[in-house]
Amino acid sequence: MVFEGVGKPLRLVEHATPEPAAGELLLRVRACGVCRTDLHLHDGEVEIADPPRVLGHQIVGEVEGDERRVGVPWLGWTCGECMYCTSGRENLCERARFTGRDIDGGFAEWSIADGRYCFPIPEGLADEDAAPLLCAGLIGYRSLRMCGEARRIGFYGFGAAAHILCQVAAWQEREVYAFTWPGDRGTQSFARDRGAVWAGGSDEPAPEALDAAIVFAPDGSLVPTALRAVRPGGVVVCGGIHMSEIPAFSYDDLWGERVLRSVANLTRRDGDELLELAPRVPIETSVTTYPLERVNEALEDLREGRFDGAAVIIP
Numbered sequence: 001m002v003f004e005g006v007g008k009p010l011r012l013v014e015h016a017t018p019e020p021a022a023g024e025l026l027l028r029v030r031a032c033g034v035c036r037t038d039l040h041l042h043d044g045e046v047e048i049a050d051p052p053r054v055l056g057h058q059i060v061g062e063v064e065g066d067e068r069r070v071g072v073p074w075l076g077w078t079c080g081e082c083m084y085c086t087s088g089r090e091n092l093c094e095r096a097r098f099t100g101r102d103i104d105g106g107f108a109e110w111s112i113a114d115g116r117y118c119f120p121i122p123e124g125l126a127d128e129d130a131a132p133l134l135c136a137g138l139i140g141y142r143s144l145r146m147c148g149e150a151r152r153i154g155f156y157g158f159g160a161a162a163h164i165l166c167q168v169a170a171w172q173e174r175e176v177y178a179f180t181w182p183g184d185r186g187t188q189s190f191a192r193d194r195g196a197v198w199a200g201g202s203d204e205p206a207p208e209a210l211d212a213a214i215v216f217a218p219d220g221s222l223v224p225t226a227l228r229a230v231r232p233g234g235v236v237v238c239g240g241i242h243m244s245e246i247p248a249f250s251y252d253d254l255w256g257e258r259v260l261r262s263v264a265n266l267t268r269r270d271g272d273e274l275l276e277l278a279p280r281v282p283i284e285t286s287v288t289t290y291p292l293e294r295v296n297e298a299l300e301d302l303r304e305g306r307f308d309g310a311a312v313i314i315p
Contacts, residue, residue: 001107001295002052006044009296010055010107018104018112025070025115027061032106033131034058034290034298034311035160036218037074040242041101042299048101055295056313057099058134059106059113060127069127070118071134071275075265076103077114091142091265098265107295109315119271122279129285132310133278136160138266141274143214143239144169146263150212154179154229156202157217158191160310161239164283165214168274170195171281177206179222181305190286190308205229214239223260224249232256239263287312 001010020026038055040046059072078085078093085093099105099113121130140161147153153169154177155162166176178191182201191199198207202222206229213226214237223246226236233256241264254260277283286309290298298311 001054001292003042003048003055004052006042010042010299012293015108017110020112023115024112025061025118026064027059027070027072027111027113028064029059029061029106029109029111029315030069031060031127031131032056032058032313032315033134033136033160034295034302034313035135036302037135037241038100039299039303040218045242046101050102053101054104054106054108054111055100056106056108057101058131058136059099059111060121060130060134061106061111061113069121070113071121071130071271072099072106072111072113072118073134073138073266073271074098074100075267076117088267088269091267096265107292107313109292117268119268119275122275125278128287128289128312128314131312132160132164132285132287133274133283134271135266136310137164137274137278137283138270139239139263140165140214140216141168142266142270143216143237143263145270146237146261147212147214147235150210150235151175152177152208152211154206154210154213154226155191155196156213156215156222156226157219158187158196158199159216159305162214162216163190163194163286163309166191166194166196167281167283168277175208177208177210179204187308210234212237215243216240218243220244220246224253227253227258227260230258232258235259235261237261237263241265285310289314291315
C-alpha cells in the first residue's frame with residue numbers, strides 16, 4: 001500500500017520482492033502496527049522527501065530462510081559516527097533514516113530492514129500483540145524513562161502508547177492518572193481496566209498533584225494544562241513526533257523548577273529493555289486488525305478514534 005502524495009489514499013500496487021543488500025534482512029511481514037505518525041506522514045505534517053513510499057514502521061516479520069521473528073521500529077538506520085551516536089543518543093543522529101519515511105516500511109507482504117535495527121520478538125507473544133510495542137510501546141517507554149522516579153504520573157491522551165505504558169507503570173507500582181477527551185467515558189473505562197487509578201476528562205483538575213505528566217495526544221493546548229497539574233520540580237514530557245501549536249502560558253505555570261521536554265524517536269536500548277520487560281509484566285495489547293488492502297480504513301478509524309488501543313495490519 002503505497003503513499004504517493006499528501007492527502008491521497010494509499011494505493012495497492014504489486015512490486016517485485018525486494019532484494020536485501022549486505023547487512024539487511026528480507027522479511028515476510030506477519031503484522032504491522034498503524035501509528036499516529038503514519039497519519040502525520042499521510043497528512044504532510046511530517047515530510048516524506050522522496051515519494052512514493054511504503055508506510056508502516058511497527059513491523060513484525062519472519063526472516064526469510066531461518067524463520068526467526070524480528071521487530072522493526074521507526075529508527076531504521078544511523079551513521080554510528082556522529083557525536084550523538086557515539087554518546088548513546090543515536091535517536092538524535094542528524095543522518096538517521098526512518099522506517100516508512102526514508103525506507104520502505106511494513107504495509108506490504110515483504111520488507112527489508114537493517115539487521116542491526118531489528119529486535120528479537122519474545123516467544124509466546126503473538127504477531128499482532130507485538131507490533132504496537134515497536135513504536136507506541138517504545139516511544140511511551142522512552143517517555144516514561146524521562147519521568148525518572150515519578151510516582152504519580154498523568155497521561156494526557158489514552159491510545160496505543162498510553163494503554164501499553166499504563167500496564168508497565170502499574171507493574172512498577174506507580175499511579176497513573178488518565179486524561180481523555182472530555183466526556184469520553186468509554187476510553188476512561190478502558191484506562192481504568194489497563195491499570196489507571198483515576199480517569200477523567202482533560203478539562204478536569206488532577207485529583208492529586210502529579211510528579212510528572214506525559215502528553216501523548218498531539219494537542220499543544222494540553223501542555224500548559226499538564227504543567228499546571230505537576231508539582232514544583234515535576235516534569236512534563238511531550239511524547240509525539242508532531243504536535244499542534246503550544247499556546248502562550250504564564251511563567252507561573254513553569255516556575256518552581258518544573259521541566260518541559262520532548263522525546264525524539266527511540267534507541268535500540270529502549271527496544272531491548274521494553275521487549276525484555278513485556279513478558280514479565282505481562283503487557284497485553286488491545287488491537288483491532290485489518291487486512292492489507294484496508295489500510296486507508298485503518299488510518300481513518302485511527303483519526304476518528306473508532307477503536308481502543310492500536311490498529312494492526314495483517315497482510
